[in-house]
Amino acid sequence: MAPATTDAGLHVSLLPELKTQESQIPRRASVSGAVFNVSTSIIGAGIMSIPATLKVLGVVPAFVLIVIIALLADISVEFLMRFTHSGESTTYAGVMKESFGRLGSVAVQICVMITNLGCLIVYLIIIGDVLSGNQPEGSVHLGVLQEWFGIHWWNSRAFALLFIVVFVMLPLVLFRRVESLRFSSAISVLLAVVFVGISSVMAISALLEGKAKSPRLLPHLDNNASFFELFTAVPVIVTAFTFHFNVHPIGFELGKPSDMIPAVRISLVLCAIIYFAIGIFGYLLFGDSIMADILINFDKNSGTAIGLLLNDTVRLSYALHLMLVFPLLNFPLRANINELLFPKKPLLATENTRFLSLTFVLLVFSYLAAIAIPNIWYFFQFVGSTSAVCLAFIFPGAIVLRDVHGISTTRDRIIAAIMIIMAVITSSIAISTNIYGLIGSKS
Secondary structure, eight states: OOOOOOOOTTOOSOOOOOOOHTSSOOOBBBBHHHHHHHHHHHSSSSTTTTHHHHHHHHHHHHHHHHHHHHHHHHHHHHHHHHHHSSOOSSHHHHHHHHHHHHHHHHHHHHHHHHHHHHHHHHHHHHHHHHHHHBBBGGGOBBOOHHHHHOSSSGGGGHHHHHHHHHIIHHHTTTTGGGGGGGGHHHHHHHHHHHHHHHHHHHHHHHHHTTTOOOOOOSOOSSSSHHHHHGGGGGHHHHTTTOGGGGHHHHHTTSSSSGGHHHHHHHHHHHHHHHHHHHHHHHHHGGGGGGGGGGGGGGGOSSSSSSHHHHHHHHHHHHHHHHHHHHHHHHHHHHHHHHHHHTSSOOOOOOOOOHHHHHHHHHHHHHHHHHHHHHOOHHHHHHHHHTTHHHIIHHHHHHHHHOOOOSSOOOHHHHHHHHHHHHHHHHHHHHHHHHHHHHHEEEE
16 A cells, blocks of 8 residues: 655645645646556555455455455545535545544544554565564564575564664655655556566466465355454455545546546556455465465575575565655655644744654654564554544545535435445454454463
């Protein structure tokens, strides 16, 4: 999942309130450009855990769930844009403010901050897995540095991540204008394409050679507990399809903002296909041994130099991709925190003390959390069960039910109510199951 961005760096609010401000910005974006931007917003670190959902759900239920959540995401975006065009605001927070006042606006900002901070931590966890490996459930998965040089103190998880944070992340997050990152962003997209392409080729090759694992079509249920565990996969896919904080910035760059709806639909179809393809290819390669972060599984090789090279290329390409995406996620996060905590202070970009303090605090917190929590599955479940599900489904549904502009139809209200009820029930079950699982594992 990629971050929301600003048009002119930190000195421009991430959530401008008036359409007159938008009218001053040249509208040069095309529908094809919007499709690319929305697709980039959707495809992020979430793709790493999609194969694990197939392990939990089985191929058929996972495919159905991906389709359902993609359809609900399309409906929620249509709700958002319809109420946006009927009101005076051009932002998600602004639309919520029109419906629920200042409380609604703050709720959106807090959810964006939770989602983005969670993803920053997930990025560092994945990078740590690639460089220094992981030991989930007692199985040892070596990182690239350990495979190349052996296990030493300097390529441990804590030290390797510290090096990346200081010498790669810090210089990038100190840029005060998002435009300064345009070249690194272009490289990151190329690296993501490399990851997807090589993974697909490896899976197809394994299938042709008869080495592919047999995918499980349906989930394997032993008892009631395993049934409720199926719900823990829902937040992972919800997070993978949460891009709603980027809908307004992208949409209002179009010559016709109404073109955003078909652009979103094309993007959702493309991303649903990519997610399912990665899920099935990952399952064919690794079967039930697949990890919550599929990159960990690529420490295995076919016993040849080419196999080792492909595995290392897959892991490093995506790790580098995340390093370059990290500062883009940091921009809107830092801006929202500043806007929430210091609404009356001077511009953030003009105050070195506040700018550097926020930057260092976010970086240090992300680093410490990535060291303390070595499994990305828990983060996707938490974010998907809370802030992401609010941004994707609960808030859009609430806007329709509130209907301050009197434009909701009976069908709209029924769909919105069902959307909210489903989101609350599945998230509650997922949270309860996760808490029960954590308590059980410690007892």
